[in-house]
Amino acid sequence: DSGVTQTPKHLITATGQRVTLRCSPRSGDLSVYWYQQSLDQGLQFLIHYYNGEERAKGNILERFSAQQFPDLHSELNLSSLELGDSALYFCASSVAGGATSTDTQYFGPGTRLTVL
Amino acid sequence: GESVGLHLPTLSVQEGDNSIINCAYSNSASDYFIWYKQESGKGPQFIIDIRSNMDKRQGQRVTVLLNKTVKHLSLQIAATQPGDSAVYFCAESISGNQFYFGTGTSLTVIP
Numbered sequence: 001d002s003g004v005t006q007t008p009k010h011l012i013t014a015t016g017q018r019v020t021l022r023c024s025p026r027s028g029d030l031s032v033y034w035y036q037q038s039l040d041q042g043l044q045f046l047i048h049y050y051n052g053e054e055r056a057k058g059n060i061l062e063r064f065s066a067q068q069f070p071d072l073h074s075e076l077n078l079s080s081l082e083l084g085d086s087a088l089y090f091c092a093s094s095v096a097g098g099a100t101s102t103d104t105q106y107f108g109p110g111t112r113l114t115v116l
Numbered sequence: 117g118e119s120v121g122l123h124l125p126t127l128s129v130q131e132g133d134n135s136i137i138n139c140a141y142s143n144s145a146s147d148y149f150i151w152y153k154q155e156s157g158k159g160p161q162f163i164i165d166i167r168s169n170m171d172k173r174q175g176q177r178v179t180v181l182l183n184k185t186v187k188h189l190s191l192q193i194a195a196t197q198p199g200d201s202a203v204y205f206c207a208e209s210i211s212g213n214q215f216y217f218g219t220g221t222s223l224t225v226i227p
Contacts, residue, residue: 002159033215043160043205043217056213090159096212103212105150107159 003027004093004108012114018079021111025072025093031055032074033094033105034066038087049074050097081115088112124203126222135193137221139206144187146208146216151180151191153202154220160205163191193223201225 003026013019025032034046036059045058049068060066063081068074078085092105129135141149147168152160166173166180166189173180179192189206203220 002161004159035217042219045215045217048213058214058216092159094212104162104165105215107152107161110159 002106002108004091004106006089006091006108006111008111009109010112010114012116013081014116015081015083017081017115018077019081019113021076021078021089021091021113023074023076023091023093023108025074025091026106029093029095029106030072031094031097031103032068032072033092034060034074034076035090035092035107036087037090037110038084043090046076048097055097078113083115086113086115124220124222126224128224128226129196131196131198131225131227133196135191135196135200135223135225137191137193137204137223139189139191139218139221141187141189141206141208141218142216143208143210144184145210148209148212149180149182149189150207150209150215151178151189152205152207152217153200154205155202163204196223196225198225198227 005024007022030051033048037043046060048056066076088110090110092107094103094105150165151163154160164175164180177194181190205220206218207215209215
């Protein structure tokens with residue numbers, strides 16, 4: 001158990017819908033990262049938040065958005081869902097947000113999204 | 117349409133042998149590299165990391181080697197055990213803000 005929690009574990013929805021995925025980082029971690037893992041594209045970095053502020057964006061679609069709240073939990077919002085959005089969505093947390101020896105990322109168990 | 121999955125490189129080793137997993141990274145500006153292990157149905161798990169000012173780092177049974185000249189990273193696992201069977205990913209980062217993962221290598225340990 002990494003200490004990172006994600007809800008829900010599974011989500012099945014239809015095309016065109018909107019969903020929200022939730023992540024609670026490990027106690028004391030200030031950074032949250034979101035990743036998408038699909039069969040055809042592997043693990044893709046989406047976005048990084050540090051202490052409530054967006055720090056970096058990766059391959060995140062405009063239909064997707066995220067935020068980190070004052071209590072440091074984060075939500076990933078996916079809208080106008082398409083079949084190709086079906087994937088595992090992971091969040092990870094780390095103590096800080098830079099490349100120091102303490103910045104190990106701890107991954108949550110993931111949310112499996114299925115778009116029908 | 118038909119779903120096409122990634123074709124993961126595979127490595128099979130005998131229990132007790134050493135394993136070497138290789139990774140080529142793409143960005144010469146990357147300064148931080150990490151190896152992760154992902155077991156079926158679980159999230160990636162940190163194994164070891166290395167910064168670009170080093171060329172070798174050792175952990176418990178694992179060693180990471182970094183060759184910046186050819187942008188190559190390797191993970192060596194000593195005395196491989198059945199519990200090491202998993203998919204291994206390397207990741208590169210610039211200053212720990214964005215992370216880019218390789219496609220992964222599937223390691224199977226034969227008892």
